[in-house]
Amino acid sequence: MSGNNTWDTVDRRTVLRAAGAAGIGGLAGCLGGGGDEGGANDLTVGVATSLSGPFSVFGQAALDGAMLAVEDLEEELGVSITVEDGDTQLDPQTGVSQLQRMVTEAEADFTMGAVSSSAAQAMASWANENEVIYMPTGAHGDGLTGAACGPYSFRPTASNSMLAASIGAEMAESADSWYLLYSDYAWGDTAQSAVSRILEEQGKEVVGRSATPFPADDYSPYLNEADNSDADGIGMLIAGLDLRKASNQLVSQGMQGDYTLAMHQLEDAVFWGLDRESAGILDSAGQVWGPAVDTDASVDFCERVAESSNTDPYVRHFLGYLSMDQAVRAAVRADSTNADDMRGALEGHEVSSMAADIKGGDSGMYWREGDHQLIQPTYTVEAMDVETMSEDPYKRWFQTVNTFDGDDVARPVSETGCSM
Amino acid sequence: MSGETATGEGPTEALDRARSLLLRYRVPVGLVLVVLLLRPVISHPLLLGYEAVAATILIWMVFVAAFNLLFGYAGLLSFGHAMFLGFGMYAAAIGVSGRAGAPELPFPVAAAVGIAVAATVGYLLGRLTVEKGEIYFAFLTLAVAQAVEFTANRNPLNLTGGSNGVTQNVLPGFVESTRGQLVVVFTGLEIDWYWFVSAVFLVAMLALWQIVRSPFGRSLVAIRENGDLARAMGINTTRYKVQAFTISAAFSALAGSVLMIDRYGASQETLSVITSGDTVLMAVLGGVRYFFGPVAGVFVWQFTEEFLNEFEVLHLGFTSVDLSGVLTHWQFFLGALFVVLVVVAPLEGIWGYLRDWVRDLYVRVKGVAE
Amino acid sequence: MSTTELTREDLATVSPAWWAAGLLTVVLLAVTFAVEPGLFIDQAIGGLVYGMVLVLVTLGLSLILGLMGIVNFAHGAFFMLGAYISYSVVVTLGLPFWAALILAPLIVGVVGVVLEITVLRYLYDSDPIVSLLATFGLTMMIEEVIRAYWGTAPLEISRPSVLTRGTDLGVTTVPTYRLFLVGVAVITIAAVYLLISRTDFGLTIRAGVQDGEMTEFVGVNLPIRFTAMFFLGAALAGFAGVLYSAETGMRTTMGETFVILAFVVVVVGGIGSLFGSVVSGILIGVSAYLTPVVLSALAEVTNQPWLALQIRNLVPYLVMILILLYRPRGLFGEEGFLE
Known part of the structure; x- marks a missing residue:
């Protein structure tokens, strides 16, 4: 995979194999083992994420962002x-195998990665069992x-419930009954x-929901169900680039004008494939x-990403950097x-690095001890006017509408169901 | 040669006896050699330099050999064998973790449940399908496997975990894992995971070997070669095929239950048609006519995957060639090899060629010696 | 290839069990319509349209299997190759979608010809399983070429703008593009039907499969005709790939998904029957859309909420299992063919 990076990383595996093939050999003992207590000057980090398949755009961007952080650090x-x-595809088992390979063979000190929550969950339970630090x-x-x-x-990114809480008020204001399509x-x-939960807390009703396979080609039967449900709003909780596909089909079934549409987790890249009006x-x-955050650090970061990554800056670059x-x-x-x-150094730690500056928001971020969630600000965004949308660099x-304090949107630890 | 034996010289006789013993027990000897050589060979820095794959490869060999009992010996091509692997995997994972109110079971019991479920499904499905014509049999097994995968995805009674699979608290008490190294702890003794898998491998493969060389196994071959003739000879072909299906399903589930520990849980991807397809590919690649065919097929497949995927630079001393761009596409080359094998002789596979080649070599060497 | 039609005798031989099943279906549909009329109509029409798309995707496979006895697993790979080539034609070369609709099938057809000459030609006399295995290997190769050349990230092209909106049919709105697909499917089916049943070409192929020596003896160059047939089958797969992916985009898993669905359609319809494939494609499309609605209506009527199972993606396989168990040759298949 390193061939695809803009950075020239030679991993240890390659070095070893090359050495072995050239008949030199005997390098294996020289490099420090994982999980050492003595010092942290030479670090090997395992990054296992989706580098092929439907989430490859996301995984590659996160890896690019992580490489920027490596430069800075x-x-x-x-x-x-x-x-x-390493490539996890979409598959929990491949993810676990990648982590195992990184830790045993490449002697990675700690690990991170994954786009799909299913893969991340399997990888996290492996990491917890095997005493390896892992950031999904x-x-x-x-x-x-x-x-x-x-x-x-x-977990360095915001949880679904934090994001849902962020749009809860807007959703409740714009429609009384909702239909949810979810991957x-x-x-x-x-x-x-x-x-x-957020809607019901505000006295609104969810009149129906459809689980749609992911990835899928044909969203029209589910859209038909939503269209016949008497709902005023549709929650489009559809992952990855499929959101674009579902939106296209929604438009071509003539449903666009009839409903309020909401999604708790917008990623700019998903929309770049649509025309600006849509x-x-x-x-x-x-x-x-997202690039909607306009602090100085954020603008700087976006420019660096624009120079070095194949995709324009969006949330996945930042998440790779942050991890x-x-x-x-x-x-x-x-x-x-x-x-x-490392656990001791993370729990309760308040983030004060460049990552916090890029993230923006005033409330700061910290690692909550009870559930290992990085409490952080969240945003709601809207599309800019077509004339003011910029393309260069x-x-x-999109622009931000509201900023929320992490502590306001996160559920208390007691409600998460986490016990450590 | 015949002249030599006629003279009745002592050392030659002993040599002959040793050779006939070796010939008779070549399968057990071969299996032990596989176990002893596999890990050192693949963990050699010139090859993979990575030993954790070795245990996984052994488990896959059991699974593909179980599949081949059905395809190679009974002539029935199942395109849905992943479901049987899955039954073993899921039963072991659900039983050990005791999730969603399922009774928490010791690993052997959970595995036995999985094997029983697989055997039952294999038996019932066999009753319905074995006489349907081979293409229809292939598609029926595929369809049922799709239904099983779909059901696991719907997470019935919260047992299968949907697309998450079952990945939490799945290691039985006697297995410990620290930073990726699995160890079996047995009455105070620490045994490397590889040796535990080796033991299962040897037991399962020897059992399969006994089955294929028993009268039952020979009847299967007779049915495959000429069903009408076998029926005329009074063999109940349907019953034999159903039994073969049942046994194959049971051994697949056994492999699945061990694979669950090796891969830290049960995953929905294991149930997919891709797993079933890979199984067919590995068996045919190795050679479905031979007991060692699946062993060879799994080794070549897994080794190629791991080796070529990571191989990047070829150093020839005087020059280096960057092959990473080409070799990551190992599936293309394996596919090409596969097509050639199938077109030339679909049942021989790599093992068949290797055998012929060794035999030729032997004959030639002997010829020179005389 | 037979184009079996239902005759009165056929109907007379239908067993009571089938009548009962038919009656039950009608009752269930009536109940559903009574409970959820709007959704019922939307899904019935949506399913019909989807069924026609399935028929289009299946056509090439049905021809190759029915006429030549080759179980062409590479059909899905051809389908996907057509889709990806259309991406290159539209995005890389900057040509219009319509150009891709002609160029991509031609290129896929040529790939099919190359494979027929180098590989499949040697398999006409072997067991169908062998052709299944060989084309399985070819699929691996073609898929890897696609991954190597186009990458694994999903791709998409923009459709002609006329087709991006919806068409109001009065009772429901259907994407205009899907109606276009239905039109194309109807024309393609008619053309293929005429080619194989009304022309000398189709008849000689059929004769050649049954008795190659005799057909060659009367002066027909069979190898060339078989190659041409394979060109047609591959090109049809590529054609379907271009049309389908214009709506959904290209993904490296689309081949494998659709080859299985296409086999389900052919097997349910009956191998060797073009008409069977059309009926079964529509049957599967409509039942995939309608079954969840029927179940949810049933759950509402009987007050048993657990009945409202979301089994849409399972429906094609359930249909196949049921049909094969009770009628192994499929709905309109010839008796004894590959049985």
Whole structure:
């Protein structure tokens, strides 16, 4: 995979194989083992994420973002970081195998990655069992900081329930009855229950819901169901680029004007495939981060991404950056890559690095001890006017409407179902 | 040669006896050699340099050999064998974790439940399908496997975990895992996971071997070769095929239950048609006519996948060639090899060629020696 | 290829069990219509349209299997290859969609010809299982070529703008593009039917499969005709791929998904019957859309909420299992063919 990166990373595996093939051999003993207590100057980080398949755009962007963090961290902290990457596809089992390979063979000190919440959940339970620090970089399913939480997994992005709480007020205001379409796996399932909970808390009704397979080609039977449900609004809780497909089919069935449409987790990249006029198809949308955040650090980061990555900056680049930043700093703070030491350095830690500046919002972010959720600000966004959308040096199509404090949108630990 | 034996010299006689013993027990000896050589070979830095795959490969060999009992010996091509692997995997995972109010079971009991379920499904499905004509049999098994995968995805009674699979608390008490190293703890003894899998591998493969060389196994071959003739000879062909299906399903589930520990849980992807397809590919690649065919097929397939996927630079001393771009597409080359094998002789596979080649070599060497 | 039609005798031989099943279906549909008329109409029409798309996707497979006895697993790969080539034609070359609709099938057809000459030609006399295995290997190769050349991330092209909106049919709105697909499917089916049943070409192929020596003896160049037939089958798959992916985009798993569905359609319809494939495609399309509605209506009427199972994607396989168990040759298949 390293061939696809803009950065010239030579992983240890390659070096070893090359050495072996050239007849030199005997390098195996020289490199430090994983999970050492002594020092954190030479770090090997395993990044296992979706580099092929429906989520490959997301996974590659996260990896690109992580490589930017490596650049910054090596310069600032004087550590040397080797990134061992691997492809999880969409598959929990492949994800687990990748983590196992990284830790046993490449001797990765700690790990991160995954886009799909199902894969992330399997990887987290492996990491917790095997005493390896793991950050599910891009997985938003509530289970990771709920029933499936564990001592060594730390989730850097916002959870579904945090994002749902962010758009809850807007949804309740715009329609009284809702139909929810949701991707049929861990992410969609918890999104669906988070959104339902938020709506019902405000006295609104969810009149029906359909679980749609992911990925799918044909959303029209589900759209027909929504169309016949007497709902005023449709929650489009559909993962990845499929949201675009579903939206296209919704438009071509003539349903666009009849409903309020909402999605708790908007990713800019999903909309770049639509024409600019259609980018505003969602009436309410939540967001973890995006080029809509206009702090200086954020604009700088976007420009760096625009230069170095194949895709324009969006949330996945930031999540990759954030994961690498937080994991490496924890190892350096603990001066150890031992899982328990790193855990101690993360729990309760308030983020003060560049990552916090890029994230924006005023409320700050910290690692909550009870469920290992990174409590952080969330946003609601809307499409800009077509004339004001910018393309150069990177696409900026959305602007923030509201910013929420992390503590206001996150459920208390007691309600998450997490016990460690 | 005949002249030599006639003279009745002592050392030659002993050699002959050793050779006939070896010939008679070549399968057990071969299996032990597989176990002893597999891990050192693949973990050699020149090859994979990564030993955790070795246990996984052994488990797959059991599974594909079980599949081949049905295809190679009984002539029935199942395109849905992943479901049987899945029954073993899910039963073991659900039983050990005791999720969703399921009774928490010791691993052997949970595995036995999975094997029983697989055997029952195999038996019933066999009753309905074995006489349907081979293409129809293939599609019926495929359809049923799709139905099983779909059911697991719907998470009935919260047992199967939907697309998450079952991944929490799935390691039985006697298995410990630290930073990716699995160890079996047995009455105070720590045994490497590989040796545990090896034991299961040897027991299962020897059992399969006994089955194929028993009168039952020979009847299967007779039915495959000429069903009408077999029927005329008074063999109840349907019953034999159903029994073969049942046994194959049971051994597949056994492999599945061990694979559950090896892969830390049960995953829905294991149930997919891709797994079933890979199974067919591996068996045919190795050679479905031979007991060692699946062993060879699984080894070549898994090894190629791991090796070529990661192979990046070829150093020839004087020059280096970057092959990473080409070799990540190992499936193309494996597919090509597969097509050639099928077109030339669909049942021989790699093992068949290897055998012929070794035999030729032997004859030639002997010729030179005389 | 027979184009069996239902005759009065056929109807007379239908067993009481089938009558009962038919009656039950009618009752269930009536109940559903009474409970949820709007959704019923939407899904019935949507399912009909989807069924025609399925028929289009299946056509090439049905021909190759029915006429030549080749179980062409690579059909899905041809389908996908057509889709990806259309991406290159439209996005890389900048040509209009209509150009892709002609160019991509031609290219896929040529790929089919190459494979027929190098591989499949040697398998006409073997067991159908062998052709299944060989084309399975070919599928692996073609899929890998696609992954290598186009990558694994989903791709998409923009459709001609006339077709991006909906058409109001009075009772329901259907995407205009799908209506276009239905039109194309009808024309394609008619053309293929005429080609194989009304022309010398179709008849000689059929004769050649039954008795190759005799057909060659009377002066027909069979190898060339078989190659041409395979060209047609592959091109039809590519054609369907272009049409289908214009709506849904290209994905590296689309081939495998659709080859299985296409086999289900052919097997349910009966191998060797073009008419059977058309009926079964529509049957499967409509039942996939309607079954969940029927179940939810049933749940409402009987007050048993657990009945409202979401089994849409399971329906094609259930239909196939039922049909094969009770009528192994499929709805309109010839008796004894591959049985």
